[in-house]
Amino acid sequence: MDKQTITIYDVAREANVSMATVSRVVNGNPNVKPATRQRVLKVIEELDYRPNAVARGLASKKTTTVGVIIPDVTNIYFSSLARGIDDVATMYKYNIILANSDESGQKEVQVLNNLLAKQVDGLIYMGHTLSDEVRAKFSRSKTPVVLAGTIDPDAQVGSVNIDYREASKFVVDKLIKDGNQKIAFISGSLSYPINSQYRLQGYKDALKANQLPYDESLVFETDYSYKAGEALWSQLTAAGATAAYVIDDELAVGVMNGMLDHGIKVPDEFQLITSNNTILTDIVRPKMTSISQPLYDIGAVAMRLLTKMMNKEEIEEKTILLPYDMVERGSTKG
Missing domain, CATH: 1.10.260.40 (lambda repressor-like DNA-binding domains)
Incomplete structure (x- = not known):
């Protein structure tokens, strides 16, 4: 046969x-x-x-497909989360449709419409922000949704993250204790709540706790890219910064290399802490001190939470915060 x-x-x-x-x-x-x-x-x-x-x-009458929306498939942060999602999905025999939204609000809506048209069973959404249009589509659709590495300030949608505010405060406090008074905050767009309402707040919390003034000239808003970081060295030195907390690893490598290329010694003259502890932190020289996020686990737990929602199981808590740590390497004085 x-x-x-x-x-x-x-x-x-x-x-x-x-x-x-x-x-x-x-x-x-x-x-x-x-x-x-x-x-x-x-x-x-x-x-x-x-x-x-x-x-x-x-x-x-039940598909076994989960849609995963990722803002930039080349960003190691998001691809690490996607691995955790994929492994748990495989365990539950779910098929995954991975869609890249190119960090564009318009494309996010288009990608979301495409996935909903395919009648996916559930959705995992990764992105720097949750636009009103995307949020409206989530609430109109009956499809269960979980955010991974993405904040919903209103806590309406299930999400898995670390406590970004607390983690930011922790590392900026370390830079202050190491003798830095002028610490730059280097971030992607501050229109993203994850940056403005959480990471920047943690930075301000650390300054306040150490009786240091908040200085807007030390806050840099840029793209999540190596080139953008590399170009910042002159503004950082002009602002008198002796250290920086950077919220993306690729951006942080750019910042550090920009400094080194212009004869500024890291960590002797400039210290730096980054955020995601991806492989980039380990393959640069000096290696970079970083907040350590359980990236794989964020993806895996998000997928597990989604399976519970799809199976209509009882859920105790849909806003999940996983533990973080800090790994000290050569970009700080230890």
């Missing part, structure tokens, strides 16, 4: 059972006699029957 043409009907006929029984065995339904289950499994193996996921989805 041609492998391509083997259907659930063939398995049912060979095993002398109904198609409903084969379906129950394939889907792990316990309401099948053990002897019957063994017989069906033996036939499935002999015929090398592969249930068609799409057909199975249509038959049960």
Whole structure:
């Protein structure tokens, strides 16, 4: 029999059972006699029957597909989260549709519409912000949504993160204790709540706790890119900064290399702490001190939370904060 043409009907006929029984065995339904289950499994193996996921989805009115929206697939931060998502999805036998939104508000809406049109079972949304338009689409759609590495200041949507405000305060406090009075805050757009309401607030908290004034000339808003960081060296030196807290690793490498290229010694003359502890922190010289986020776990826990929502299980807490730490390397004085 041609492998391509083997259907659930063939398995049912060979095993002398109904198609409903084969379906129950394939889907792990316990309401099948053990002897019957063994017989069906033996036939499935002999015929090398592969249930068609799409057909199975249509038959049960339940797809097994999760849409994942990622703002920049080349950013190591987001690709690390995606690995955790993918591993848990594989464990639960969900298919994943990964969509890249190019950090564009318009494209996010378009990508979201495409995924909802495909009738995905659930959505994991990664992005720097949650626009009103995207939020409105979430609430109109009945599809469960979880944010990974993305903040919802209103806590309406399930999310998995670290406490960005507390982590920022912790590392800026370390830079102050190491003798720095003028510490730059280098960030992506401050229109993103994760930057303005959390990371920048943590920076301000640390200054306040150490009786240091907040100086706007030390706050730099730029792109999440190596080139943008590299170009900042002259503004940083003009502002008198002796240290920086940078909220993206690629951006931080740019800042550090810009300093080194212009003869400024790191960490002797300029100290730096970054945020995501991706592989970049380890492959540059000097290696970079960083907040350590459990990136893989953020993705994995977000996917697990989504499985609970899709299965309508009881959820104790849908705003989940995972622990963070700091890894000290060569960009600070230790």
